[in-house]
Amino acid sequence: RACVLAAGWFIEKKMKLDSKTIKLDKVSSFGDGGGPEWQGLAALAGDFAFEARERPVIVSFDHEPWQGGCPNEDIIINCKMDPIDSECINIYQPHAVQWWFQRERRFPLVQDHAPDSLSILNSKTDFLAFMVKHCDNAEDYPVTGALRTALFDVLPTLYKPGFAIGNCRKPDPSVQWRYLEGNNADILRPYKFTIAFESSYLRGYHTEKLLNAIIARTVPIYFGHHDTVGSIFNPKRFIHCSFDVDGLVKKSDELGLKGEGETRIDFVKEHAAEDLKRCVEAIKRVDQNDTLWREMVEQPMLPGNRIEGTPFDLRPISRALRKAIELHQPSWL
Numbered sequence: 447r448a449c450v451l452a453a454g455w456f457i458e459k460k461m462k463l464d465s466k467t468i469k470l471d472k473v474s475s476f477g478d479g480g481g482p483e484w485q486g487l488a489a490l491a492g493d494f495a496f497e498a499r500e501r502p503v504i505v506s507f508d509h510e511p512w513q514g515g516c517p518n519e520d521i522i523i524n525c526k527m528d529p530i531d532s533e534c535i536n537i538y539q540p541h542a543v544q545w546w547f548q549r550e551r552r553f554p555l556v557q558d559h560a561p562d563s564l565s566i567l568n569s570k571t572d573f574l575a576f577m578v579k580h581c582d583n584a585e586d587y588p589v590t591g592a593l594r595t596a597l598f599d600v601l602p603t604l605y606k607p608g609f610a611i612g613n614c615r616k617p618d619p620s621v622q623w624r625y626l627e628g629n630n631a632d633i634l635r636p637y638k639f640t641i642a643f644e645s646s647y648l649r650g651y652h653t654e655k656l657l658n659a660i661i662a663r664t665v666p667i668y669f670g671h672h673d674t675v676g677s678i679f680n681p682k683r684f685i686h687c688s689f690d691v692d693g694l695v696k697k698s699d700e701l702g703l704k705g706e707g708e709t710r711i712d713f714v715k716e717h718a719a720e721d722l723k724r725c726v727e728a729i730k731r732v733d734q735n736d737t738l739w740r741e742m743v744e745q746p747m748l749p750g751n752r753i754e755g756t757p758f759d760l761r762p763i764s765r766a767l768r769k770a771i772e773l774h775q776p777s778w779l
Contacts, residue, residue, distance in 0.1 A: 504521070505520065505521045505767075507544065508522050508525055509525055510586075511587070511646035512586065516533050516534035521767070521774075522534055523539050524539070525538075525540055525544075525650070525651060525653075526651040528648060538650055538757070539757055539763055540650060540652045541652070541654060542653055545653070545657055546654075555748055555758055561744060563739075563740035563741075563743045569635075570637065572609055572637045572638070573609070573638055574639040575611055575637040575639070575664070576611065577610075577633070577634065579613045582710050586645075589695055589713070592713070593714055594641050594645075596718065596722060599615075599715060604723060608639070631661040635662045638664060639733070640662065640665075640667065641667045642668050642684070643655070643667070643687075644671075649673055651671060652670050656679055659684070660747050665684065665685060666683075666685070667685050667729060668687065672686070676749060678749075678758075679749070680745055680749045683745040683747060685728050688721060690721065697713075
């Protein structure tokens with residue numbers, strides 16, 4: 447038999463495509479343990495095919511906020527601290543860290559000197575960027591996923607309008623969303639501010655949104671879990687907007703709000719009106735004070751301007767991964 451190892455949203459589709467590409471006779475499931483059936487399997491990991499003498503240790507990266515479980519994996523590199531996938535070993539690494547190592551290593555984690563914030567400010571041609579594919583994806587995300595669109599909608603009334611450069615609220619409906627392969631920061635660069643809200647409010651769930659906005663030398667307008675973001679990113683480098691998440695989720699569940707569209711966005715604009723107003727006031731305060739904006743842009747990305755003690759330090763996760771593999775395949779190490 448042959449087995450293809452793949453990860454991602456479209457794992458079944460990818461397995462079928464890979465089986466055609468490398469002309470395997472059969473695509474099999476991962477199986478439920480290591481036995482003679484694993485002898486001589488052709489396994490595909492990334493772009494490399496190899497022969498497995500025994501059942502491999504299966505490690506998967508979890509990039510999404512929902513709890514998918516681990517029916518096939520032995521180890522999950524989990525992008526959140528809570529909830530965890532209890533059926534297998536979890537090792538925490540935020541998605542922002544994975545994104546930097548995959549796409550943005552051109553941007554140094556530790557700055558050796560403050561950037562020329564005056565030149566950066568003078569290069570900015572627009573106020574605020576809003577780059578989102580779905581205005582609200584109720585199928586996959588809780589009601590907090592509607593907060594970013596709600597903020598963008600109330601900005602013109604409470605202060606001044608931003609500019610939509612994604613699929614949501616785009617000024618030109620004929621322009622189709624495209625995945626911005628590694629160029630997100632470059633596209634955000636002309637803007638002073640970027641709405642960088644997380645779709646979910648979970649401990650440890652911090653994605654590339656804040657990272658891209660910082661790399662673009664904008665001031666990010668952020669929403670994410672307060673307890674954990676400060677261990678990854680310098681809190682002085684962004685505006686952190688707060689919302690009554692528990693109250694919004696409870697009320698939304700009571701009303702049974704479902705479906706993608708404007709319903710949950712209108713609900714958030716009504717029930718989080720005061721929090722949205724405070725968020726806009728924070729943006730306005732920085733936008734109208736060049737000195738304050740420059741001070742924020744001059745701040746280093748990492749707390750204390752050091753890698754040690756942050757998830758960008760790969761030594762702790764490397765030790766944890768080694769220990770986890772030893773539990774499954776001690777002969778490998």
